[in-house]
Amino acid sequence: EVQLLESGGGLVQPGGSLRLSCAASGFTFNNYAMIWVRQAPGKGLEWVSGITGSGGGTYYADSVKGRLTTSRDNSKDTVFLQMNSLRAEDTAVYYCAKGIRDASKGGVDSWGQGTLVTVSS
Amino acid sequence: QTVVTQEPSFSVSPGGTVTLTCGLSSGSVSTTSYPSWYQQTPGQAPRTLIYSTNTRSSGVPDRFSGSILGNKAALTITGAQADDESDYYCVLYMGNGISVFGGGTRLTVL
Numbered sequence: 387e388v389q390l391l392e393s394g395g396g397l398v399q400p401g402g403s404l405r406l407s408c409a410a411s412g413f414t415f416n417n418y419a420m421i422w423v424r425q426a427p428g429k430g431l432e433w434v435s436g437i438t439g440s441g442g443g444t445y446y447a448d449s450v451k452g453r454l455t456t457s458r459d460n461s462k463d464t465v466f467l468q469m470n471s472l473r474a475e476d477t478a479v480y481y482c483a484k485g486i487r488d489a490s491k492g493g494v495d496s497w498g499q500g501t502l503v504t505v506s507s
Numbered sequence: 508q509t510v511v512t513q514e515p516s517f518s519v520s521p522g523g524t525v526t527l528t529c530g531l532s533s534g535s536v537s538t539t540s541y542p543s544w545y546q547q548t549p550g551q552a553p554r555t556l557i558y559s560t561n562t563r564s565s566g567v568p569d570r571f572s573g574s575i576l577g578n579k580a581a582l583t584i585t586g587a588q589a590d591d592e593s594d595y596y597c598v599l600y601m602g603n604g605i606s607v608f609g610g611g612t613r614l615t616v617l
Contacts, residue, residue, distance in 0.1 A: 423553075423608075430611040431545070431553060431596050436604055445604030448508075486558050490604040493543025493558035495565070500552055 388412040388496040390482050395501030398472055402505070406467040408482030408498055415463040416440065419485030421494050422456060422467050424478035424503075434480070436490030437465060445490050450476075472505045479503075509533050511599050513609035519587045519616055527612050528579040529597030535578035541600040542580030544573060546593045547611075553596065557582060584614075592616045 394406040408420070422434040435456040436445045444456050455468040465482055479502050483494035510532040519525035529542055536542060543558040555564040557573035560580065570585045580599070584591055597609045 421606075430594075431547070431608045433598065433606045433608050436606070438604075443604055447605065447607075481552060491600040491606065492541040493555065493598055493606075495555045495558060497552045497555070 388484060390484065390496060390498035392480065392482050392498045392501040395480065395503045397504045397506065399507050400473060400505055402472050404469045404472065404503060406469065406480055406482075406501060406503070408465045408467075410463045410465070410482075410484065413484065415458075416460040417488060419488055419490045420456075420458060420465040421483045421485055421490065422454075422465075423481045423483055423494075423497075424476075425481070425500075426475070426478040429478075432478075435467065436485070438490055439485075439488040443490060469503070472503075474505050477503060477505045509601065509607070511597065511607050511609035513595075513597060513612045515610065516613045516615070519584070519591075519614065521587060521589060521616055523587050524583065524585045525587060525614065526576070527582045527584075527595055527597075527614070528576065529581070529599065529609050530579040531599065536575060536580045536599060538575065539600070540580065541606075542573065542575075543598045544571075544580075544582045545596045545598070546591075547596065548593045556595075587616050589616050 458465040479500040484496040512530045544556045545553040547553040561573040
């Protein structure tokens with residue numbers, strides 16, 4: 387059974403940084419892209435970032451490019467989202483999700499439970 | 508910037524059939540858009556229904572189906588049930604590793 391467990395969310399001041407982690411189990415981690423999706427309070431889902439199975443390709447929505455960085459440690463079956471220069475509009479539940487293939491396209495088939503990031507002074 | 512469009516809301520009678528669509532503000536959706544569909548109830552993580560246009564995710568009943576209808580992706584629910592009342596989101600692949608969600612459709616079963 388695929389399991390994805392996010393951690394690292396919390397309250398951070400504007401301009402601050404936070405690092406989210408997503409520990410995966412139940413599948414061959416390095417064979418699949420991993421995707422970050424977020425949902426602001428009362429809003430819809432937003433695709434944030436994708437990383438290929440090898441970690442050699444990373445992709446970002448325009449809204450986060452240059453501020454958020456996705457990486458993965460395939461020896462630990464974990465994907466990370468480093469969040470810098472945070473803004474109030476980054477406040478959201480952040481979900482990690484398992485891609486259906488190695489490449490960052492085609493959708494996802496499993497989701498974590500999400501971790502809340504609140505950017506506020 | 509291309510926007511992914513969905514109906515904001517839809518209603519269906521119990522036992523009825525409903526088709527939700529997912530389009531582009533500019534251009535047509537095709538299989539190379541790799542459309543996927545997700546269901547979300549309030550306070551819960553999303554659930555994957557369909558990926559790669561028409562492949563049902565594990566455990567999803569066959570009354571959920573995906574297709575391309577004209578220039579849009581479509582999610583059809585047949586024999587709607589009360590617990591299908593949810594928000595439904597589509598995602599389209601835009602190229603260069605990037606995908607975009609639609610704004611979501613709130614489905615009411617009544």
